[in-house]
Amino acid sequence: MDGRRRTVLDWAAVLLVGTAAATGFGLLEIPSPALFGGLVAGLGRALLGRSPLVLPRPAGMVAQAVVGVSIGALVQTDTLRRIAENWPPVLGATVATLLVSLVAGQLMRLQRGIDPVTGAFAMIAGGASGITAMARDLGADEQVVAVLQYLRVLLIVVAMPAVATTVYGATAGGGTAPVEAGPGWPAGLLFTVVCVAGGMLAGRLARIPVGALLGPLVVAAVLDLTGASRGADVPALVEHGGFLAIGLQVGLGFTRAGLRMVGRALPLALLLIVGAVAACAGLGVLLSRAAGVSLLDGYLATTPGGLYAVLATATDSGADATFVLAVQVLRLFVMLLSAPLLARLLRPRGT
Secondary structure (H helix, E strand, O other), rough: HHHHHHHHHHHHHHHHHHHHHEEEEEEEOOOOOOHHHHHHHHHHHHOOOOOOOOOOOHHHHHHHHHHHHHHHHOOOOOHHHHHHHHHHHHHHHHHHHHHHHHHHHHHHHOOOOOOOHHHHHHOOOOOOHHHHHHHHHOOOOHHHHHHHHHHHHHHHHHHHHHHHHHHOOOOOOOOOOOOOOOOOHHHHHHHHHHHEEEHHHHHHHHHHOOOOHHHHHHHHHHOOOHOOOOOOOOOHEEEEEEHHHHHHHHHHHHOOHHHHHHHHHHHHHHHHHHHHHHHHHHHHHHHHHHHHHHHHHHHHHHHOOHHHHHHHHHHHHHOHHHHHHHHHHHHHHHHHHHHHHHHHHHOOOOO
16 A cells, blocks of 8 residues: 555656746746646656656557557648648648658668667658657657657747748738637537547547557547537646646656767767758758749648647738648658558668
């Protein structure tokens, strides 16, 4: 009983620290504050605790499913319509971004200790939360992936407003945020439960790699596109809980040796991230010309990460937010759905 009580108190302390950290990160407007809060709490517990603490596998799978539903709910009919109107340049930009990510990922192998799958997942442009959630199941080092994925997101979120203003002439207050009235949290909770249960079952029956995430993602997207969801979305508290659990799972897996390896990888990673962001900005110029949109629209549409910050900037500056969302969501889906195949192709034979 003492051991069980100690474990309960241990988890209570970790969750309290994670929630407090997430609240603080939210006030600082850091992207995915719940995931960061869980990462910090888990990391602290892993390095300071005397015995290991592991997130139960069922909790991790449910967290993956919640993240999948959250991503799948981004798909809207307007999004698909804009993709259909400009599909050749949009698809070209998406494929080119994937190739840029793969090149950067393989260059990460220059750092000792980074294998091909970890390098690729660490540099995949977009879907940081989804890629982090599936990294371990696909054989990547989830600690390295999480740190480098969110390093890219942080750099983009910090630099994007200045770049949009100074380079592309964006002006704050140039647009109006759309007001969307959802059906409320009870409908959102029902939508989430249906997508999680149905998606996980479908993923298991179809033997989809990382089915706990990709199954609910696909189910949520289908329900949204068919109108069956009625505009419902994952309730904020449930979504935060899912992200917090993913952060805890990654953080609790850290070791001092792993932390040192991440530290050694940061200089090369930073160089590659800056190069990838610059390459994507170049793709944005090509996309603007091919699709007949503004340079600002092209830049925001091809920015490799920070989706919600990108949409906020697009809305506030008067850019074509629907076009930006369409390109961003297409890339997000391509990256996540292709991740299992990439892991299989890049994994050394016999492993």
